[in-house]
Amino acid sequence: MIVKVKLFATLRKYLPGVELGKSLDIQLESGTSIAQLYDVLGIPAEEIKLAYVNGIFCEMDTELKDGDEIGIFPPIGGGSY
Amino acid sequence: MWVLRINMSDQSYKLEELPEKYKLLYGRALTSQMVYDEVPPLCHALGLNNKLVFSAGVVTGTAAPTSARVSVGGKSPLTGGIKEANAGTAWGPDLAKMRVRALVVEGLPEKKDVYWGAKVKWDDEAGKPDVEFFDATEHIGKDVYEVYPQIFEKFGEKVSIASMGTAGELGYGNSGVVFNDMARRPSRYAGRGGLGAVMASKRLKFIILDAKGAPGIDMVDKSLFDEGRKKLIDAIRSHPISQPKGGLNSYGTAVLINILNEAGGLPTRNFSAGRFEGAAKTSGEAIFETNKERMGKEIYNHACSPGCIIQCSNTYYNEDQTEATSCIEYESTWALGANLGVDNLDDIATMVQLCNAYGLDTIETGGTLGVAMEGGLLEFGDSKGAIQMIHEMGKGTAVGRTLGGGTEVTGKIYGVKRVPAVKGQGMPAYEPRAVKGIGITYATTTMGADHTAGYTIAPEILGVSGKLDPLSPEGKAALSRAFQATTAFIDSCGHCLFIAFPILDIATGFEGMIQECNGVLGTNWNADDIVAYGAETLKVERKFNEAAGIGKEADRIPEFMKIEPLPPHNQIFDIPDEALDSVFEDL
Ligand code: SF4
Numbered sequence: 001m002i003v004k005v006k007l008f009a010t011l012r013k014y015l016p017g018v019e020l021g022k023s024l025d026i027q028l029e030s031g032t033s034i035a036q037l038y039d040v041l042g043i044p045a046e047e048i049k050l051a052y053v054n055g056i057f058c059e060m061d062t063e064l065k066d067g068d069e070i071g072i073f074p075p076i077g078g079g080s081y
Numbered sequence: 082m083w084v085l086r087i088n089m090s091d092q093s094y095k096l097e098e099l100p101e102k103y104k105l106l107y108g109r110a111l112t113s114q115m116v117y118d119e120v121p122p123l124c125h126a127l128g129l130n131n132k133l134v135f136s137a138g139v140v141t142g143t144a145a146p147t148s149a150r151v152s153v154g155g156k157s158p159l160t161g162g163i164k165e166a167n168a169g170t171a172w173g174p175d176l177a178k179m180r181v182r183a184l185v186v187e188g189l190p191e192k193k194d195v196y197w198g199a200k201v202k203w204d205d206e207a208g209k210p211d212v213e214f215f216d217a218t219e220h221i222g223k224d225v226y227e228v229y230p231q232i233f234e235k236f237g238e239k240v241s242i243a244s245m246g247t248a249g250e251l252g253y254g255n256s257g258v259v260f261n262d263m264a265r266r267p268s269r270y271a272g273r274g275g276l277g278a279v280m281a282s283k284r285l286k287f288i289i290l291d292a293k294g295a296p297g298i299d300m301v302d303k304s305l306f307d308e309g310r311k312k313l314i315d316a317i318r319s320h321p322i323s324q325p326k327g328g329l330n331s332y333g334t335a336v337l338i339n340i341l342n343e344a345g346g347l348p349t350r351n352f353s354a355g356r357f358e359g360a361a362k363t364s365g366e367a368i369f370e371t372n373k374e375r376m377g378k379e380i381y382n383h384a385c386s387p388g389c390i391i392q393c394s395n396t397y398y399n400e401d402q403t404e405a406t407s408c409i410e411y412e413s414t415w416a417l418g419a420n421l422g423v424d425n426l427d428d429i430a431t432m433v434q435l436c437n438a439y440g441l442d443t444i445e446t447g448g449t450l451g452v453a454m455e456g457g458l459l460e461f462g463d464s465k466g467a468i469q470m471i472h473e474m475g476k477g478t479a480v481g482r483t484l485g486g487g488t489e490v491t492g493k494i495y496g497v498k499r500v501p502a503v504k505g506q507g508m509p510a511y512e513p514r515a516v517k518g519i520g521i522t523y524a525t526t527t528m529g530a531d532h533t534a535g536y537t538i539a540p541e542i543l544g545v546s547g548k549l550d551p552l553s554p555e556g557k558a559a560l561s562r563a564f565q566a567t568t569a570f571i572d573s574c575g576h577c578l579f580i581a582f583p584i585l586d587i588a589t590g591f592e593g594m595i596q597e598c599n600g601v602l603g604t605n606w607n608a609d610d611i612v613a614y615g616a617e618t619l620k621v622e623r624k625f626n627e628a629a630g631i632g633k634e635a636d637r638i639p640e641f642m643k644i645e646p647l648p649p650h651n652q653i654f655d656i657p658d659e660a661l662d663s664v665f666e667d668l
Contacts, residue, residue, distance in 0.1 A: 008339045009332055009366060020370065021339070021361020049321075050544045055345040055356075055649055057548060071343035077322035077543055077582040078334030078365075078393065078411050 001030050001066035005041070010074045014043050023069060035060040037070070049075040085181045087199050087212060089283040090129075090188030094199075094212040099182050105602060108138040109165040109572035110618045111183055112154025116163055117621045119185075122628035126158035126275070127252055127282040133186040135176065135243070135288075138575015139598045142177030142298045143306070146314050148575045149173045149386035151260070157274035159254035159445070159487050160504045160529040162626040166271035169386035169577055170260035172241035175292040177575075179203050179210045180299075190284050196221050198287035200236065203295040210295075217286040221250055224438040225259060225267040233265055236289055242267070243288040246440020249277030251477045253485035254505070255445040256281070259437070262385045262394070268407055269385055272442035273531065274506060275487075298601065306600025309593040313580065316590025317390055320583035322545070329393035329579065330382050332365030334411035337510075337538075338419070339364050344542055344551060345649045346515035347415065348508070350422045350461045351451035352501045355515045355647050359424025363414045365395075367426055372398050382408075391579050397430045406434035412532075415510035416447020421454060422461035431468055439475030441485075446471060448488035448507025456495025499641045504529035504631060513638055513654050514647040516541050516551040520654050521561040525636045525664040527622035533578060535564035539585060546585035552652055558660040562668060569615035574598055616668050623665055636661050 004023035007015050018024050028037065034051050038060075051058055052071045064070070082099040106114055112134040124130035134154045141148050151173030157164035176184060179201065190197075198217040201210050220228045225246045232242055241261055248256035256277030257270035300306055317323045328336050341347040342360040349357040361367060372380045375398050384392045385408070396407040409430060417423065417432040436443045450467050453459065458480075459466040473481030483494055488507030492500030501508040506529025513520025518537030526534035537560050539545040549560070571578055576594065584590040595606055606614070626632070642654040 006339075006343070009328060009336055012366065020364070020366050050548065052340075052343040055343060056552075057344070057544075057550065071339070073340055073343075074328065075321040075544075076328040076332070076336045076340060077539070077545060077579070078329055078332075078337050 002027055003037070003064050003067070004069045005037070006071045008071065008073050009076055011043060011047065011072055014041055028064065030066070032064050033060065034058060034062050034064065034070070037064065047074055049073050082180050082182045083209070084183045084185060085201065085210060085212070086185045086187060087285070088188040089186060089190050089197070089285055092190070092197055092214040096209060103182065105604065107182065107573050108136050108150065108152040108575055109154070109167065109569060110614065111136040111573070112152045112165050113163060113618050113622050115183060115185065116154045116156065117625045120156050122156070122625055123630070124156060126156045126161065127278060129189045131156045131279055133276065133279050133283065135184040136182060137173040137177040138573060139601055141575035142174040143300070143601065144388065145310050145576070145597050146317055147389045147391050147577045147580055149388055150575050150577055151176060152572060153258050153271040153276050155276055155279045156629070157276070157529070158278050159275040160506050162504060162529065162629055162631045163527055163622045164274035164276060165528070165572065166257070166273045166276055167572055168260050168269040168271045169389065170241060170262065170269045171387050172243055172260045172290055173575070174387060175241045175290040178292045178295040178297045179290070180296065181210060184288070186280065186283055186285055189282065193284070194218070196284045196286040198289060199285060200289040200291065202291035203293060205294045220286055222247060225440060226438050229261065229265060229267045232287060232289065236291065238265070239293060240289050240291045244286060245277035245280050246438065247475050247477065248440040248485060249281035251482065251485060252278045252282065254278065254487040254490065255442050255449065255485050256440050257442050259440060262407070263383065263387065266407060268437050270437070270442065273444065274529065277440050300601050301603030302600045306597050309596025309600055312589045312593025313584070313597065314390065316583040316587040316593065317580060320586060322582040323391045323579065326381060329391055332369050333382050333393050333395040333408065335365035335368055335409055335414045337411045338414060339366065340542060341511065344515065346512045346542065346551065347419050348501070348510065348512045349419045351420065351455045351499055352508070352512065353499065355512050356649055357419035360419055362424040363418035363426055363429060368395055368397055368409060371426060375400055376402060389577065391577070393579060405430040406437070409433050410443070412510045413443035416444050417467065420447045420451045421464070421467055423464040423467065425464050428464035428468060432471055435468065435471045435475065439471065441471070441474060444509050445487050445507045446474070448501060449484050449491045452488055452492045452497050452500055453484060453495060455499060456497045458495065500639055502530060503638065504635050506530045511538055512647060514642055514652045515650055517554045517654070517656060518549070518551070518557040518560050520638055521557050521656055521661060521664060522565065524638050524661050525561065526565060527619065527626050533568065535561045535568055536578070536581065537561055537564050539581065545582055552650060554656050554660070557656065558663050562664045563612070565619060565664070566612045566615035566668070569618040570611045573614070573618065619668060633662050633665070
C-alpha cells in the first residue's frame with residue numbers, strides 16, 4: 001500500500017528535499033502501524049510528539065490504510081499570543 | 082507600593098498608598114478589580130468615566146524567567162465589556178521597579194486638539210516616582226515607527242514607552258496600546274479590544290517610564306523565590322517546546338499553522354473551511370527557511386522583553402536582507418494569510434508591519450478583512466488590495482474608518498451573515514467546529530472571542546498535558562473553565578503565558594512558579610489557591626459585564642457555526658447552551 005507522509009518543524013530533516021507542505025508517497029506493507037512507519041522513516045521515537053492521519057489524531061499503534069495522509073509533528077507550541 | 086493616578090482633565094497626578102484590599106492583586110487581577118471598582122459599567126468607553134489601568138505581575142521586575150508582562154485594563158470600546166490585554170516589554174518591569182502597583186489614567190481634557198505625554202521617573206531624593214507632562218501634539222497622525230526613535234532620542238535609550246497609533250487616535254474598536262521591544266521597536270501590543278482608542282480618548286499619547294535609580298521589587302522570602310525560580314528555569318530549559326533552539330525559539334508561534342491545518346482547524350477564507358491549501362507557505366517553518374535562504378544562515382528568535390529565556394519572537398527579512406517586520410505571530414500570519422486566502426509571506430509581513438505602524442490589532446484586522454472580502458469589498462486572495470485597505474484604515478478614509486470598527490461592525494455594514502465574532506470581538510486562529518474546547522472559551526470568556534483566555538488547544542491539538550479529541554464535546558466545558566481560571570492567574574503573576582507549555586507537563590516547573598510568588602508575597606499558596614485566585618478575577622470580570630448588559634445570552638457562538646458544517650470534518654459547533662452556561666455557573 002502507499003501512504004502520503006508529511007513531516008514538520010524539526011522533523012523535516014528526515015525527508016530532505018521534500019518541499020514544505022508537500023507529501024511524499026511511501027510504500028508500506030499492509031498492516032503497518034504508525035510506530036513502524038517512524039522506523040521506516042528513521043525518526044527516533046523521542047523526537048516525535050504526535051501524528052494526524054487524515055486530519056484525526058491517532059495513537060502510535062494505529063494501523064495505516066492505503067491512501068492515508070499522515071502529518072507527523074515534534075513537540076510544538078505557541079499561539080497563545 | 083503606590084497607585085499612581087494620572088488625571089487628564091487637568092494633566093495632574095496623585096500618588097496614593099496602595100489600599101490594603103489590593104495588596105495581593107497584580108496584573109490582570111488588579112486591572113480587572115480596579116475597573117470593576119471605579120468604572121461605571123454603562124459608561125461610554127471613550128468618555129470621561131472610563132479609565133485605563135496598567136499593572137505589572139507579581140514577579141515582574143524580579144529575576145524570574147520570562148516575566149516582563151504588563152496588563153492593561155479598561156472598558157472595551159469593541160466589546161462594551163471589561164478588557165484586559167497584556168504585553169511583554171521592559172515597560173512592565175520599569176513600572177514594577179518604581180513600586181507603582183497600578184498606574185491609572187483617568188479624566189478627559191476639554192481641549193480635543195492637544196495631546197500630551199506623561200513622563201514618570203524615579204525621584205531619588207523624594208524616594209518616590211514623579212510625573213511631568215509635555216505637549217505631544219506634534220506626534221499625532223504619524224507612523225509609530227517614525228515617532229518612537231524621536232522619543233527615545235529626546236528622553237534617552239533607557240526609557241520605555243507606552244503609546245498608540247492612528248487607529249487609537251481615530252477611535253477605532255480595533256486599536257491597541259503599544260510598548261517597545263528590546264530593540265526599541267514599537268511592536269509589542271496589548272492589542273485586543275480597542276484600548277489604544279481609550280488611551281487616545283484621554284489625549285494621552287505617551288507614558289514614558291524612566292526607572293533609573295528605582296528601588297526594585299521587595300521580597301518577603303528571597304530563598305524561596307530563588308528555589309522556585311530555579312525550578313521554573315529548569316522546566317523551561319528542558320521542555321522541547323520552550324528550550325533553546327526548541328520549537329518556539331526556532332519557528333516562533335507560527336509553527337502552529339501546519340498542525341492546525343492538518344487537524345482541519347485552521348479557519349480559512351472567513352471561516353468557510355478548516356484547511357488552507359497555501360498554509361505551509363505562511364508557517365513558522367516557511368519563515369525560518371525563507372530567512373535562512375535570504376540571510377545565508379539559520380536565524381533563531383529573540384526575546385521581546387528583558388529576562389525571557391524562551392525567546393520566541395521572530396524577525397522576517399526581505400530579499401535584500403533588510404528587516405521586513407518583527408514579529409510575525411501565528412495569529413497574525415493566520416489572520417492576514419489563511420483567513421484571507423493569502424499565501425504570500427512577503428505580503429503578510431507587509432500587513433503585519435502596517436498594523437504595527439498604524440496601531441491596529443492584527444487579529445481584528447484579519448477578521449475584519451475576511452468579512453469584508455465575503456461582503457465583496459475585495460476578492461479572497463487579493464493581498465495587494467488588503468494592504469491598500471490597511472493603509473485606508475491607518476489613514477482614516479471613509480472605508481478605512483468603517484473597517485476600523487472591527488469584524489462585527491464590518492459584517493453589519495456589508496450585510497454578511499458569516500461573522501466570526503463573540504461579544505463584538507473577532508475570533509482568533511482556531512476553528513470552534515474543529516476544536517470544541519476553544520469554541521467554549523471564545524463563547525464564554527469575559528473578553529470576547531479570545532484564545533489566550535483559556536487555551537485548550539494545548540491538550541486538544543498539541544498533546545500538552547495529555548491528548549484530547551478536539552472534535553468531541555465531552556468534558557470540554559470543565560476543561561475551558563479550568564484553563565480560564567489558571568490563565569487569569571498566569572496573567573496576574575507576570576509570566577508570559579508560554580511558560581504554560583513547560584509547567585503543564587513538568588510538575589516541578591508549576592511548583593516553581595508558585596514558590597516564586599510565595600517568595601515575593603510571603604503567601605503560602607498551593608495549586609488550588611492559584612486556581613481560586615484566577616477564578617475570583619473571572620467572577621469580578623463577569624460581574625462587570627453583567628452590569629454592562631453582557632450576560633450569559635452573549636456567551637454564544639455565532640449561528641452559522643451551528644448550522645454550517647465545516648470541511649474537512651464536516652462538523653458543526655454542537656456544544657449545548659447549558660454546557661456553555663455551566664462554565665461560569667460552576668466556577
Ligand atoms: S516567550 Fe515570546 S512572547 Fe513570551 S516573553 Fe518570551 S519572547 Fe516574549
